[in-house]
Amino acid sequence: MVPLPPDAQRPGLAAAFRAAFAGHPSGVAIVTAAGPDGPAGITASSVISVSAEPPVLALSIMPRSESGAALLTGETLAVHLLTTANRGLAELFARPGSHRFGFNMDWYTAPTGEPIIRGVGAVLRGKTLDRMPAGTGVVLAAQVLEILDGGSTAPPLVYQRQTYYALDPWSALRART
Numbered sequence: 001m002v003p004l005p006p007d008a009q010r011p012g013l014a015a016a017f018r019a020a021f022a023g024h025p026s027g028v029a030i031v032t033a034a035g036p037d038g039p040a041g042i043t044a045s046s047v048i049s050v051s052a053e054p055p056v057l058a059l060s061i062m063p064r065s066e067s068g069a070a071l072l073t074g075e076t077l078a079v080h081l082l083t084t085a086n087r088g089l090a091e092l093f094a095r096p097g098s099h100r101f102g103f104n105m106d107w108y109t110a111p112t113g114e115p116i117i118r119g120v121g122a123v124l125r126g127k128t129l130d131r132m133p134a135g136t137g138v139v140l141a142a143q144v145l146e147i148l149d150g151g152s153t154a155p156p157l158v159y160q161r162q163t164y165y166a167l168d169p170w171s172a173l174r175a176r177t
Helices: 013-022 066-073 084-094
Strands: 029-035 038-044 048-052 055-061 076-081 107-109 115-117 122-134 137-149 157-160 163-166
Touching: 029 055, 029 066, 029 084, 029 115, 038 055, 038 066, 038 084, 038 115, 055 066, 055 122, 066 137, 076 115, 076 137, 084 157, 084 163, 115 122
Parallel strands: none
Antiparallel strands: 029 038, 029 076, 048 055, 055 137, 076 122, 107 115, 122 137, 157 163
């Protein structure tokens, strides 16, 4: 079998790829950093755990957006793992051009510069290790330096087929004995 050259793409492959991942549920996070023009942040469903020792995470960022570009220039960031109580925040940070750090949002600036949002599941504060271009995005790897309790005990927020869902004890699959 002869592999396709890197610049060749089968017709419809991108649409099929999007459809496949639209059906694959993922956790929802807000990623924030101190940008050159003030605090910046995006909603991300691409955050993954890479290593526990040392703790490293990775995520995909679209550099074409103003917020994405700001996240890629910073040396530190904060990844906020969202709960069902944070659906409005997820929608706000996903909307291009929205005013994300207003007076009606409970947030503060960490001593290290990252915007920290209160009332989320957990906040993983990290230092950028590497940035790797990948297609139209950039994969950013960061070492987690600190984990803060975000203050919310609500169930995790999950995203699938452009819809937010809650995970609760009833949604757990149980093995039959």
